[in-house]
Amino acid sequence: IDRMKTNFLALASHELRTPLTYVLAGTQLLAETLPERLSADELRVLDSVNQGGMRLERIIRDLIEVARIESQNIYLAREAVDVPTLLEAVGRQFTPLCEERGLTCTVGELPAAVELYGDREHLEKTFMRLLENAVKFTPVGGRIDLLAAVRGAEEIRREEERLRSFSPAFFAAPLPPRLLQVTVRD
16 A cells, blocks of 8 residues: 555656646746736736646655655765755745744854765755744744754664654664754744
8 A cells, every 4th residue: 555655646746747837837938928918917817826836846846755755766965065054044044934923043053064974955855844844833923943963872872762763764773973963943
């Protein structure tokens, strides 16, 4: 059943992508070539169709990502990642939304000279989703903190019972002597 679900997600998301490409290309073409011939109401409808199409495109990308993860067919780069720069950039992207909602969002002091290897794009997506959820579920006037700290393997081992449910495979291999803990606290 899991395999069928994964196959369905992959097939459905790929099949939806083609007609959606036509919808988005069509709305863009109309917006660029006919703006003076369309009424204000028609332009609003066209913009709504385009916005809905872009939202659907994000959902389809997420479905494809889920299908890849579940099929364990996902490419993860292994390259140097400048974590402080990444976290500061992610935090900055949420500044306007936080200000609009009356939220305080701070990026705490980040450890310098942390050598981390991973997939920058996937890490950025992960932190973006975590911050997006924090913004969505933090009440007006609340606070969100993005923090990072270097932790030793023994510290992490002491928390294994609590953390194992999140990733059993994480504790299957020997832990490196130093690990980076990133926290989104709301």
